[in-house]
Amino acid sequence: MPEIISYSLLALYILGMLIILGYSLALGHLLLGFWKSKRAGERTPSDPIExxxxxxxxxxxxxxxxxxxxxxxxxxxxxxxxxxxxxxxxxxxxxxxxxxxxxxxxxxxxxxxxxxxxxxxxxxxxxxxxxxxxxxxxxxxxxxxxxxxxxxxxxxxxxxxxxxxxxxxxxxxxxxxxxxxxxxxxxxxxxxxxxxxxxxxxxxxxxxxxxxxxxxxxxxxxxxxxxxxxxxxxxxxxxxxxxxxxxxxxxxxxxxxxxxxxxxxIMSAIKSQQFRWNKGGAECAKKHAQSVLSSKFSLKTKLHAVAHLFNSSIFLVILMVSLASIGVAWMGLNGFSSSWTQIAGLFLFGFAIIALVYFVSHLYSRKRFWASLVESLLILPVFLSVSMGMALHNAQAVWEGLSGKKSPFIRTPKFNLESGKSNLKTNRYLKFSMPLTTWIEGGLSLVFFIMVLLAFRYEYFLFLPFHAMLAFGYGLVFITSFRSYSLGK
CATH class of the missing domain: 3.90.550.10 (Spore Coat Polysaccharide Biosynthesis Protein SpsA; Chain A)
Structure with missing residues (x-):
């Protein structure tokens, strides 16, 4: 029975890595389209007569x-x-x-x-x-x-x-x-x-x-x-x-x-916005994916449409991969050795493409190249960690969207803090109550931190970068969530 569980987790892990790889290849193709647009130049139309x-x-x-x-x-x-x-x-x-x-x-x-x-x-x-x-x-x-x-x-x-x-x-x-x-x-x-x-x-x-x-x-x-x-x-x-x-x-x-x-x-407002965006994206995927696939659009257009519509579903996959990786890493810690260990490279390749897209976007969206380069190298690992730390929250939103569970449109609170006319403590729209998932995020941070310690204890480092980023990401999401939800009380 333990072997059945172990290999089931391995299968889920590999499946998730392949989906992430496919998602990253779609992003990579969009990056090629971006570079193509730069070569084509810009064409600005003239003003209308009236x-x-x-x-x-x-x-x-x-x-x-x-x-x-x-x-x-x-x-x-x-x-x-x-x-x-x-x-x-x-x-x-x-x-x-x-x-x-x-x-x-x-x-x-x-x-x-x-x-x-x-x-x-x-x-x-x-x-x-x-x-x-x-x-x-x-x-x-x-x-x-x-x-x-x-x-x-x-x-x-x-x-x-x-x-x-x-x-x-x-x-x-x-x-x-x-x-x-x-x-x-x-x-x-x-x-x-x-x-x-x-x-x-x-x-x-x-x-x-x-x-x-x-x-x-x-x-x-x-x-x-x-x-x-x-x-x-x-x-x-x-x-x-x-x-x-x-x-x-x-x-x-x-x-x-x-x-x-x-x-x-603040994180509570971010989560409110992210929940609406990700659940709504999943609802639109459910509503439009089939009709797009059965349409007369080109195969390239259809594939990009599917990747676009199911964009938020990547959080379900990240959650699945991260949880399955605990069992797969445990297999490695206990001496299981087979060709599966090399498959982790698939995830790293997809991870590298995703990182490249964000890296290039930051360089092109800033005027100072060298300053942007340094800033990108510093913020990229933090961003990827926090994105993975948001997986539980966003996966719940996606699951509700795909399963058809309805919920009202919850606006994202606005602040205008720079004006000096308002502050976080007095904002009357911060009425969010802390959900159970926030405590689970804290628990997951602890679990992945333990996996990092075990990696050093047994000198098995295959999953160390992944688990270290998850420990940090879930930890930061938990701390910032805890602080922001307390503002509404």
């Missing part, structure tokens, strides 16, 4: 700390006022509504349209859909409350719609508070890879890309043709993106157009 009507939608729900900042920013947008409409889609249930209406009155004559719903039916998707029904613009720009649209945003994005087949233009997120803490630096490191490598690579290779929920512009007819906003997933942006592209609409991603935004500064 600027079209544009509606800017601002979905807001209880945003006391950032609502005013957002409204101030949109009034600075450089665009003909007779061609512009700003829809403030306010679902707030607190003083945010009064604050917004007061702020709007300060800009008399500016084309604000205030829409307040008495219920949150459909959450953000519902607010966008109701606003769309009244929108006067032919194009719809969307900004979440934690964003600061630049003054030239519309004049840089709208020209791309002169191609009638373009249904959406997405811009790159940049970070207002990247240097606030280690956690914000790690988030910026991850998002830069998505916006620098993945989005560029997919767009260059003709694969499906996604509207990121904010910092982008839609053609109104594209939204309607694709079936309008739906609220049956937690990532309505990814869902609509796939429905539109399956109908033949073209998407454009422009990394040189920036949309600055705030990063969550």
């Amino acid at each position: 600027w079209p009507r544009v509606t800017v939608q601002l979905p807001i729900f209880n945003e006391l700390y950032v609502a005013e900042r957002l409204l101030d920013a949109v009034t600075k947008i450089d665009y003909p006022l007779d061609r512009l409409e700003i829809q403030v889609l306010d679902d707030s249930t607190d003083e945010t509504s009064d604050l917004i209406q007061k702020k709007i009155k300060e800009y008399a004559g500016f084309p604000f349209v205030y829409v307040h719903r008495t219920n949150r039916q459909g959450f953000k998707a519902g607010a966008l859909k109701e606003g769309l029904a009244e929108a006067k613009g032919d194009f719809i720009a969307i900004f979440d409350a934690d964003f600061l649209p630049t003054s030239d945003f519309l004049k840089k994005t709208i020209p791309y719609f002169q191609n009638d087949h373009v249904g959406m233009v997405q811009t790159r997120w940049t970070h207002l508070n990247e240097k606030h803490s280690l956690l914000t630096r790690l988030q910026a490191f991850a998002l830069d890879a998505h916006f620098t490598i993945e989005q560029v690579g997919r767009n260059t290779l003709g694969a499906f890309i996604n509207f990121n929920g904010t910092g982008g512009v839609w053609r109104k007819t594209c939204i309607l043709d694709a079936g309008n906003w739906e609220d049956d997933t937690l990532t309505e942006d990814l869902d609509l993106s796939y429905r539109a592209q399956k109908k033949g609409w073209k998407f454009v991603y422009r990394p040189e157009i920036h949309s600055p935004a705030e990063l969550p500064p």
